Structures are given as C-alpha cells and as structure tokens.
Amino acid sequence: MQEIRLTPTSYIVLGLLEFAGECTPYGLKQLVSSSVGNFWTLHHAQLYTEPERLTKAGLVSEKRERGGRRRRLYEITPKGREALDEWRGEATGSLGELREPALLKLFFGADPGALARAQLPAHRAKLAEYEAIRDGMPELVPDGPRLALEAGISHERRSIEFWEELAG
Amino acid sequence: MQEIRLTPTSYIVLGLLEFAGECTPYGLKQLVSSSVGNFWTLHHAQLYTEPERLTKAGLVSEKRERGGRRRRLYEITPKGREALDEWRGEATGSLGELREPALLKLFFGADPGALARAQLPAHRAKLAEYEAIRDGMPELVPDGPRLALEAGISHERRSIEFWEELAG
DNA sequence: CCTATCATGTAATCCGTTACATGATTAT
DNA sequence: ATAATCATGTAACGGATTACATGATAGG
Numbered sequence: 001m002q003e004i005r006l007t008p009t010s011y012i013v014l015g016l017l018e019f020a021g022e023c024t025p026y027g028l029k030q031l032v033s034s035s036v037g038n039f040w041t042l043h044h045a046q047l048y049t050e051p052e053r054l055t056k057a058g059l060v061s062e063k064r065e066r067g068g069r070r071r072r073l074y075e076i077t078p079k080g081r082e083a084l085d086e087w088r089g090e091a092t093g094s095l096g097e098l099r100e101p102a103l104l105k106l107f108f109g110a111d112p113g114a115l116a117r118a119q120l121p122a123h124r125a126k127l128a129e130y131e132a133i134r135d136g137m138p139e140l141v142p143d144g145p146r147l148a149l150e151a152g153i154s155h156e157r158r159s160i161e162f163w164e165e166l167a168g
Numbered sequence: 169m170q171e172i173r174l175t176p177t178s179y180i181v182l183g184l185l186e187f188a189g190e191c192t193p194y195g196l197k198q199l200v201s202s203s204v205g206n207f208w209t210l211h212h213a214q215l216y217t218e219p220e221r222l223t224k225a226g227l228v229s230e231k232r233e234r235g236g237r238r239r240r241l242y243e244i245t246p247k248g249r250e251a252l253d254e255w256r257g258e259a260t261g262s263l264g265e266l267r268e269p270a271l272l273k274l275f276f277g278a279d280p281g282a283l284a285r286a287q288l289p290a291h292r293a294k295l296a297e298y299e300a301i302r303d304g305m306p307e308l309v310p311d312g313p314r315l316a317l318e319a320g321i322s323h324e325r326r327s328i329e330f331w332e333e334l335a336g
Numbered sequence: 337c338c339t340a341t342c343a344t345g346t347a348a349t350c351c352g353t354t355a356c357a358t359g360a361t362t363a364t
Numbered sequence: 365a366t367a368a369t370c371a372t373g374t375a376a377c378g379g380a381t382t383a384c385a386t387g388a389t390a391g392g
Contacts, residue, residue: 005350005351007351007352008267008269008272009351009352011272011276012272012276015275015276015277018276024371024372025372025373026370026371026372026373029371029372035275036272036275039265039266039267039268039271040265040266040267040272041265042352043352043353043354044372044373045352045353045354045373045374045375046351046352046353048372048373048374049351049352049374050351053351071371071372071373072372072373084276087273088273088276088277088278088279089278091273091278091279091282091283091285091286091287092269092270092273092283092286092287093286093287093289093290094269094270094290095268095270095287095290095291095294096266096267096268096269096270096271097207097208097209097267098207098208098264098319098320098323099176099207099208099264099265099267100207100263100264100319101176101260101262101264102260102262102263102264103207103264103316103319104176104179104180104204104208105255105256105259105260106312106315106316106319107183107203107204107312107313107315107316108179108180108183108186108252108256108312109183109256109310109311109312110256110257110259110312111256111259112311112315114259115259115260117259118259118260118261119259119260119261119263121261122261122262122263123263126263142277143280144274144275144276144277144278145275147274147275147280147334148271148272148274148275150330151266151268151271151274151330152266154326154329154330155266155323155326158322158323158326161322162318162319162322166315173378173379175379177379177380192343192344193344193345194342194343194344194345197343197344210380211380211381211382212344212345213345213346213347213380213381213382214379214380214381216344216345216346217346217379217380218379221379239343239344239345240344240345
C-alpha cells in the first residue's frame with residue numbers, strides 16, 4: 001500500500017469505475033470516448049497504467065480472468081469511493097486554462113482571418129457533435145454529464161461567435 | 169545541432185524572444201506573467217530548460233555575462249524566426265480542450281450549486297483582471313495580444329453565465 | 337542587523353505521450 | 365483465406381511539475 005498523488009486522470013478512472021462497476025482497461029477506454037473524453041482526452045495507455053497505480057494505493061482492486069486472455073478486471077474499493085467523494089465534495093475555486101493552440105498563434109501574430117477560417121469548421125463540427133449527443137440522450141442520464149455537455153455546447157457557441165468576427 | 173520537437177512552450181519562448189530581443193530566463197518569466205501567462209501558464213523552471221533545448225537546435229543563441237552572476241542571455245536566431253513564422257503561418261484547425269477541473273467534478277456528480285458558488289468569484293475576479301488589462305492597454309499594443317485578451321474576456325463572461333444558472 | 341522576498345538556478349520525479357507489438361474478430 | 369480493424373497490452377522517452385538551494389536586495 002503506497003502513497004500516490006491523485007491527478008485528474010485518477011479521478012476519471014475512479015469515477016468511471018464507480019459508474020460502471022467491474023471493468024477492463026479496454027472497457028474504460030470505451031467509456032471515456034463516449035463520455036468524458038469529449039472534453040478531457042486520455043490516451044489508451046493511461047487506462048492501463050493508471051488503474052495499476054490506483055491499485056498500489058488500494059483505491060481499486062485488480063483481478064485477472066482465469067482462462068483466455070487473462071484480462072485485468074478493475075473495481076473501485078471503499079477507499080476509492082472515499083477518495084472520490086472527498087474530491088467531489090471540495091468545491092474547487094481554481095480555474096482551468098484556455099490553452100487553445102489557435103489563441104496562442106493569434107497572440108503571437110498569426111493572421112486572424114486565416115486562423116478563423118480554419119477554426120470555424122472545427123468548432124462547428126464539435127458543436128454539431130455535442131448537439132447530436134444531447135438530442136440522443138436518454139432521460140435517465142444523470143445531471144452531471146448533462147450539465148457538462150451544456151457547458152461544452154455554450155463554449156463552442158461562444159468560440160464560433162469569436163472566430164466569426166475575425167473571419168473575413 | 170540537434171533535432172528537437174517543438175511544443176507550445178517552445179513557441180512561447182521563441183515568440184517572446186522575438187518580441188523582446190535578448191533576454192534572460194528571469195526576464196522571460198516576467199514577460200510571461202504579464203502577457204501570455206494569463207491563458208497559458210509556464211513554470212519558471214521551464215524558462216531555464218526550454219531555451220537550453222532551443223539552443224541545441226540552433227533556434228536561439230546563448231551568451232553569458234562576463235562578470236557578476238554570469239547570467240545567461242538568450243536571443244532568437246534567424247533559424248528560430250523561420251520556425252516561428254512557419255508555425256504562425258499554418259492556420260491550425262485543431263481545438264484545445266476545455267479541461268476545467270470544475271467541469272470534471274460536475275460531470276462526476278459534484279453538487280452544482282456548491283461548485284457554482286466556488287467558481288463564480290474566481291471567474292469574476294479573472295474577468296475583472298482582464299478588463300483592467302484591456303483598459304490600461306496602450307494604443308500601440310499589437311492586434312494579437314489584444315484579440316487574445318478579447319477571447320479571454322468573452323470566455324470568462326460565458327463561464328459566469330453558465331455558473332450563474334447553477335448557483336442557488 | 338536580521339529576515340523576507342526577489343532573483344536565479346539545478347536536480348529528481350513522474351505523468352503523459354509515443355512507439356512498438358501481437359492476438360482476436362470481422363468483412364470481403 | 366486474407367486483409368483490415370478491433371482489442372489488448374508493454375516499454376521507452378521526454379516534457380512538465382515539484383523540490384531543493386543559494387545569492388542579492390530591500391524593509392523593518
């Protein structure tokens with residue numbers, strides 16, 4: 001049992017395991033790409049290493065299948081739930097950063113019109129994707145994902161407005 | 169002379185050196201925190217290691233003071249300008265990610281009201297800071313930083329609207 | 337004079353990314 | 365059958381973060 005630092009990646013894995021129950025790394029990958037991956041990308045390799053890290057800290061437990069591929073099955077432990085609850089409970093006042101590569105280029109003198117014309121289709125596509133997800137969402141989806149999706153939608157709308165002003 | 173991968177950090181250093189001319193790591197730190205650092209944070213250690221990396225690739229040149237502290241002085245080279253221009257010239261269509269820690273918590277079930285009440289003051293403070301910078305901006309500031317600042321302002325406004333809906 | 341804080345730098349760690357690899361399934 | 369894609373994993377690398385450290389300057 002070892003002390004580890006918990007990163008956003010850790011909480012994503014814990015949160016998904018809480019939601020889904022027992023799960024393989026590949027299962028986690030599927031979950032990510034259909035949910036939180038829309039605004040917080042993880043690489044598939046992290047879904048192998050992170051549960052292992054969490055296992056060392058006792059926050060998840062690991063089993064292996066007997067036959068066949070002997071895949072790893074992970075499950076959140078009570079201690080893991082506790083850590084997740086604590087994290088959820090601390091209402092953070094810290095802000096993320098924009099970190100838009102396009103804004104960086106703009107800042108350092110790239111041509112605004114050209115940038116805008118490259119950014120607009122991408123933002124519009126992302127917006128369409130979000131709206132499709134929202135429209136296909138079953139009623140029973142909890143508030144969290146629903147609200148996060150709304151945040152994504154309004155963010156894309158704002159970005160589109162911004163770049164539209166700069167497009168020639 | 170060595171091949172290195174250029175990251176956003178690299179372009180920030182190159183861009184600042186282009187703007188400021190010869191500069192020490194500490195000078196870069198000052199520049200960052202009064203400009204691009206508003207939406208793209210760097211740790212001060214990176215401003216020591218990154219110019220060194222760029223030196224290996226011939227994109228910046230390094231001199232050392234003779235007397236006193238023998239501080240390092242960096243300057244962008246023609247090859248560095250070239251790399252910077254090329255980067256600025258490619259109008260990227262790739263999107264950054266939101267990566268707001270608060271959104272992540274929201275997604276995984278944190279209490280929206282509590283989160284909103286923690287996020288609102290922070291976003292309002294950031295907005296006020298941006299507006300103060302804009303209002304104090306001399307006329308001669310180039311369009312890039314000015315537009316990036318506008319993006320930051322509209323982003324903060326939108327975030328405030330979003331969280332206001334969730335605050336009880 | 338003493339102690340904060342600013343200025344300046346190095347070193348270690350660690351997480352995230354990239355690259356490499358191969359076994360299963362499905363489609364043609 | 366064979367190619368393509370899905371599923372599953374490991375290993376190496378490198379950049380970002382954190383921690384450590386010390387010299388200068390200013391304030392009390």
